[in-house]
Amino acid sequence: MTSRLNPYISFAGNARDAMEFYKNVLGGELALNTYGQFGGGTGHDDRIMHAMLETGSGFTLMGADLPPGAEHTPGNNFAVSLSGDDADELRGYWDKLSDGATVAVPLEKQAWGDVFGMCTDRFGITWMVNIG
Template sequence: MASQLNPYISFSDNARQAFQFYREVFGGNLTLSTFGEFGQTEGGDLIMHGALETDKGLHLMGADTPPGMERREGSAITVSLSGDDPELRGYWDKLSSGGTVTMPLEKQMWGDEFGMCVDQFGVPWMVNIAGDSAPKQ
């Protein structure tokens, strides 16, 4: 297997809901393991490891912050989606719905359509649709 780079996001007791939302956005196969499944009684139903893998080759991983560990809101990570796949616009629509658009998805000076949002779970996203796939304005 070739090397992969996977975003890994820490959540605050809502990883299950976040991953179910991301599966609705991207589709794919979702696996969730709880702390309880590995014998930990504290935080038993919290997600120890979650992984979403799509048919398009997208990978997203994450977990709830373990009990007793500190978590700071996610300004240290932004997940970037880019390419020429027409599905990128649908991903944008779903990710930004219920969240906050920090930069509207619009044609940029470099010829692509680009936007930024923070989803309903506080995770920042950037979406860049390549110029040939971006709608003409």
């Protein structure tokens, strides 16, 4: 397997909902594994220990619910960026991601010439979309 770099997002008990949402946005195949499948007994057996979404566009997004006892502390130092020149594809992602989201920058032409938008989705994840 070729090495790759991809986001791995931690959730506070709603990883299944979030990853299914991202599958709806981006398409692709979603694999979900629960804590219960790998021994369980933690009281969190139905929560997601590992999720991986692989899309036809070559995107890979991973995520999981934090293990029992771990504190969820979201920050503002992380965003997922989608960029390219397929305006229809990227606008489609934006429309779904920004539905119910907090839009910080509307998807519109920017000073550098590209169309760009930034929003924080219903799961607290910041997304940037740039259409070149």
